[in-house]
Structure formats: structure tokens, C-alpha cells
Amino acid sequence: MPRPRTHDEALRLRLLDRAGELLSTEGAKALGLRRLAADAGTSTTAVYSLFGGKTELVNALYVEGFRRLGARLRAVERTGDVVADLVRLGLAYRASALASRNLYPVMFTRAVPGFEPNEAAARLARSTVDPLLETVRDGVDRGVLADVPPGVIAASCWAFAHGLVSLELDGNLPPEFGTAGMYERALRANASGWLRAGA
Amino acid sequence: MPRPRTHDEALRLRLLDRAGELLSTEGAKALGLRRLAADAGTSTTAVYSLFGGKTELVNALYVEGFRRLGARLRAVERTGDVVADLVRLGLAYRASALASRNLYPVMFTRAVPGFEPNEAAARLARSTVDPLLETVRDGVDRGVLADVPPGVIAASCWAFAHGLVSLELDGNLPPEFGTAGMYERALRANASGWLRAGA
DNA sequence: CCGGTTTCGTAACAGCGTCGCGTTTACGGT
DNA sequence: ACCGTAAACGCGACGCTGTTACGAAACCGG
Known part of the structure; x- marks a missing residue:
């Protein structure tokens, strides 16, 4: 009997696509429910029945961004050389960020005012x-990396890649990085700093 | 003849202080002109006559944050050991961010929706x-650091510290970092990765 | 062909940043 | 002593935002 x-x-996917597009092309200020709904050929009610509100819509963008990032990181194949693997992971991180610049600000720079990821999304x-x-962990177990909690080294590598990409997207990276594989050089420097002394 | x-x-300083306080205690969403003006005992017009608008007020907070950070970095004394100096600078960076958590989001995470720093502030x-x-530059000139454009190494060290602090403030850093000087350990690892090979 | 039921769009509400307009205030000339 | 003038400030309106209550729309069974 319903209509x-x-x-x-x-419609849910159309809204998510358009929301990401608005974020990338015109910034967080342009992501309004009225305009988003109009562009998707519906009304603001759709956002509430499909997501629950603007916060949850942004949360869905957040989740989508990390799913894409996770897929790229899992697709990196191991070579056996720990430093080379860490460099590859760092490059994949950057590639993911550049491929979806639209989602990166939502994931890491709290681009939308009231938004905080919920518990599941944060996990x-x-x-x-x-x-x-x-x-x-593999590198530490094999004695190639320093005897430090693996979480510490992993977080450091993550922080480094995150910081570089963050600076790059804000245009605060010197122009030399664009050329001559300086990105790779920096990742290698950071990773090799964790090699066990005397290796 | 004027009144x-x-x-x-x-009043300008009072507004800035209160704005930073609101940001730190209740987040960007709570920074409204009406409330800010009421707390400072004036009206919203004051923000326009003193700053030009909300964007310029946030820009003033942005500038203030970088002035404090710059002061802390300039206060770090050199030891002659390049790696030790880089570690000290990294620790100073973190200390500055933690000391004024209220300003950090404005400086680095675009916490306020429409805000973009103006040219002077960006410089x-x-x-x-x-x-x-x-x-x-000193380390490269003396042959201690790798023969790479100094801007690249400096940007890398900055990115690393920035990434670590960013993760820490978002609660995404493993608990080991809080203890056992893991912060210093990570900074040392990153810096020593840029040492000239065979040094 | 009409009643019932589910679903969606419209419009109202409170809040926001912004700005024009009217009021307030003190001084200088009469 | 008083009033006119000119600057400075606060009030309130405007258009916008996210959110939600409510009425209209659309289908199916009787």
C-alpha cells in the first residue's frame, strides 16, 4: 500500500558521490543539505531517512575514505626487504590521498565543523x-628493525607519511619534492632510521 | 565629538582570548559571534570594526599560534650535534602544540569551516x-647530513613532528608513546636517517 | 472506486554570519 | 547654557544553515 x-x-550512493564532489571542488562550506538534495534530485529528508543527519553522512564519507585507503595498503606486495616495503606503503598512502583529495580532509583535518567519527568508524x-x-612486526621479529614495540615504529611511519601528505595538500612542501623522487628518498630515510644498530 | x-x-585582546578559550573547551562549533561578543561585554559589531569579520578573527588566532610556535623554536639552543638539535626542535614543536591545544586545530586542521589563512599569515x-x-643547512654544509636540498630534509622533519602531534591529539597514537621517551626515540630515528652514509 | 498505509516533500523553527540604520555620546560654536 | 554636528556603537533584519513536524502523494486490497 505504500508509495x-x-x-x-x-540514491544513497548518488548523495555520497555528490557530497564528495562538493567537498573537493568547493570546500566544506559548500556542502549544504539543500543544495546536495537538489543536485541529487530529491529533498533534504532523504539525508535523514538514509543517514540520520549531516553528521552521519559525513561519517559515511569518512568510512569510505578509510576503506579505499585500506584497500590500497593491503594491495602492496611484500618484497622481503623491510625498508623497501615501508617505502612502498608510504607511497601507497600518498597515492591514496592524492587520488581522493576530496575525502582526505574529512578523514584527517576535521573539515566539517561538528563532525567526530563514531566508535566503529574510529576503529x-x-x-x-x-x-x-x-x-x-615481521621486521622486528627477524631482528632487522630496532627492538622497539612494533606499534611505535608503525605509528611513526604512519605519522611521517601523514605529515608529508598533509603539508603537500596545503602547499607547504618545497617544490623539490615534486621532482627527483624526493618523496621516496624521505620515506627511505625515515624507515632506515629504525634499522637495528650495526645492521 | 565622537562618543x-x-x-x-x-577589547581586541579580550575577544582573542575568549575565542581561543571557546575553541579549546567547546570546539569550533561553539565559537559564535553573538556568544563571543556577549562574553566580552560588547556586541557583534566589535568583531567587524576590530577584525573585519569572523574569518579575520580566526586569522588573528592563526597568526598568534604561529608566533608562539616560532618563539619556542627560536628558543631552542644549538648543541653542535645536528641530530640532537633536530630532536630538541621536534620536542619543542610538540610542547608548543600541547601548550596551546586550542590554537593547534586552527593552525593545522582547518577547524573553522570557511577559513583560509591570508597570504601574509601563510608566509x-x-x-x-x-x-x-x-x-x-648547517648540518649539510658540514657534511654531517646527506647531500640533499636542505628544504627537503627540513620539510621532512617538520612533517614528522606534525604527523606525530596530529595523531597524538586525535588519540590515534599507541599508549607506549606516553612513556619511556618513545617520542624522543622516534625523532632520533627520523633524524638519523638523514645522516650521510658512512658517518 | 474508495480507505488505509507507507513514504516523501514542504514549510516552519532556531541558530548562524553579516550589515544597514538609528540611537547614543561628547565636543565646539553660538 | 544650549544645541547642532559628527563619530561610534548596538539593535534588528536578511538570507542562510541543520533539523523536524506535518500534510500531501501514491499505491494496494477490498
């Missing part, structure tokens, strides 16, 4: 670096 | 890392 529903999965975000953690 | 002005320097932000750049 045919139009707030379906297809997903932390577990995204698991491939990195495994690589580090 | 006595109350939109003076003292001030970049020049804040000058002490770091000088230390690196």
Missing part, C-alpha cells in the same frame, strides 16, 4: 594501518 | 620553520 520508495541504495580508521603494523 | 570608543586594543606560517631550516 514507491525513492530513498533507496542508488576502522585505526585498523587501516594493520598492513603497516604487520610489516613492522 | 568614547570602546572597540579598542583591550608567517612557512617562515616559522626557519630555525629548523638553518640547523639542517
Whole structure:
């Protein structure tokens, strides 16, 4: 007896796509529910019936961003050389950030005012670096990396890549980084600093 | 003939103080002009006559944050040991961020929606890392650090400290970092990775 | 063909940043 | 002593935001 529903999965994806597009092209200020709904050919009610509100919509973008990042990190194949693997992971991190510049600000720079990721999303975000953690743990077990809690080394590598990308997206990275593989050089320097002394 | 002005320097400072306080205690969402003006005993007009608008007020907070950071970095005394100096600068960076958590989100995580630092503020932000750049340049000149453009090494060290602090403030740093000087250990690892091979 | 039921769009509400307008205030000239 | 003038400030309106209550719309069974 109901009227045919139009707030379906297809509309949900259209809203998410358009929201990411608005974020990337015009910034967080342009992500308004009225405009978003109009662009998707619906009304603001759709956001509430499909997500629950603007916060949850942004949370969905957040989750999507970390899923893509996680997929890229898991796709990095191991070479057996720990430093080389860490460099590859760092490059994959940067590639993911540049590929979806639209989602990166939501994931890491609290681009939307009132938004805080919920518990499940935060756990997903932390577990995204698991491939990195495994690589580090393997290196520590084999005595290649320093005898330090693997979580510390993994967090350091993550922080480094995150900081570099963050500076790059804000245009605060010197132009030399664009050329001559300075990115790779920096990642190698950071990783090799954790090599066990005398190796 | 005018009426006595109350939109003076003292009110300007009061507004800045209260704005930083609101940011730190209740987040960017709580920084509204009406409430800010009421707390400072004035009206929203004061923000426009003293700053020009909310964006410029946030820009003033941004500038203030980088001035404090710059002061802390310039206060770090050199030891002659490049790695030790870089570690000290990294620790000073963290100390500054923790000392004024209220300003850090404005400086680095675009906490306020429409805000983008103006050109002068952006130049001030970049020049804040000058002490770091000088230390690196000295190390490269003396042949202690790798023969890489100093801007690259300096940006890398900055990115690392920035990434670590960013993760820490978001609660994504493993608990080991709080203890046992793991922070210093990580900074040392990152810096020593740039030592000239065979040194 | 009409009643019931589910679903969606509209419009109202409180809040925001912004700015024009009217009031307030003190001084200088009469 | 008083009033006109000119500057400075606060009030309130405007258009916008996220959110939600409510009425209209659309289908199916009787």
C-alpha cells in the first residue's frame, strides 16, 4: 500500500558521490543539505531517512575514505626487504590521498565543523594501518628493525607519511619534492632510521 | 565629538582570548559571534570594526599560534650535534602544540569551516620553520647530513613532528608513546636517517 | 472506486554570519 | 547654557544553515 520508495541504495550512493564532489571542488562550506538534495534530485529528508543527519553522512564519507585507503595498503606486495616495503606503503598512502583529495580532509583535518567519527568508524580508521603494523612486526621479529614495540615504529611511519601528505595538500612542501623522487628518498630515510644498530 | 570608543586594543585582546578559550573547551562549533561578543561585554559589531569579520578573527588566532610556535623554536639552543638539535626542535614543536591545544586545530586542521589563512599569515606560517631550516643547512654544509636540498630534509622533519602531534591529539597514537621517551626515540630515528652514509 | 498505509516533500523553527540604520555620546560654536 | 554636528556603537533584519513536524502523494486490497 505504500508509495514507491525513492530513498533507496542508488540514491544513497548518488548523495555520497555528490557530497564528495562538493567537498573537493568547493570546500566544506559548500556542502549544504539543500543544495546536495537538489543536485541529487530529491529533498533534504532523504539525508535523514538514509543517514540520520549531516553528521552521519559525513561519517559515511569518512568510512569510505578509510576503506579505499585500506584497500590500497593491503594491495602492496611484500618484497622481503623491510625498508623497501615501508617505502612502498608510504607511497601507497600518498597515492591514496592524492587520488581522493576530496575525502582526505574529512578523514584527517576535521573539515566539517561538528563532525567526530563514531566508535566503529574510529576503529576502522585505526585498523587501516594493520598492513603497516604487520610489516613492522615481521621486521622486528627477524631482528632487522630496532627492538622497539612494533606499534611505535608503525605509528611513526604512519605519522611521517601523514605529515608529508598533509603539508603537500596545503602547499607547504618545497617544490623539490615534486621532482627527483624526493618523496621516496624521505620515506627511505625515515624507515632506515629504525634499522637495528650495526645492521 | 565622537562618543568614547570602546572597540579598542583591550577589547581586541579580550575577544582573542575568549575565542581561543571557546575553541579549546567547546570546539569550533561553539565559537559564535553573538556568544563571543556577549562574553566580552560588547556586541557583534566589535568583531567587524576590530577584525573585519569572523574569518579575520580566526586569522588573528592563526597568526598568534604561529608566533608562539616560532618563539619556542627560536628558543631552542644549538648543541653542535645536528641530530640532537633536530630532536630538541621536534620536542619543542610538540610542547608548543600541547601548550596551546586550542590554537593547534586552527593552525593545522582547518577547524573553522570557511577559513583560509591570508597570504601574509601563510608566509608567517612557512617562515616559522626557519630555525629548523638553518640547523639542517648547517648540518649539510658540514657534511654531517646527506647531500640533499636542505628544504627537503627540513620539510621532512617538520612533517614528522606534525604527523606525530596530529595523531597524538586525535588519540590515534599507541599508549607506549606516553612513556619511556618513545617520542624522543622516534625523532632520533627520523633524524638519523638523514645522516650521510658512512658517518 | 474508495480507505488505509507507507513514504516523501514542504514549510516552519532556531541558530548562524553579516550589515544597514538609528540611537547614543561628547565636543565646539553660538 | 544650549544645541547642532559628527563619530561610534548596538539593535534588528536578511538570507542562510541543520533539523523536524506535518500534510500531501501514491499505491494496494477490498
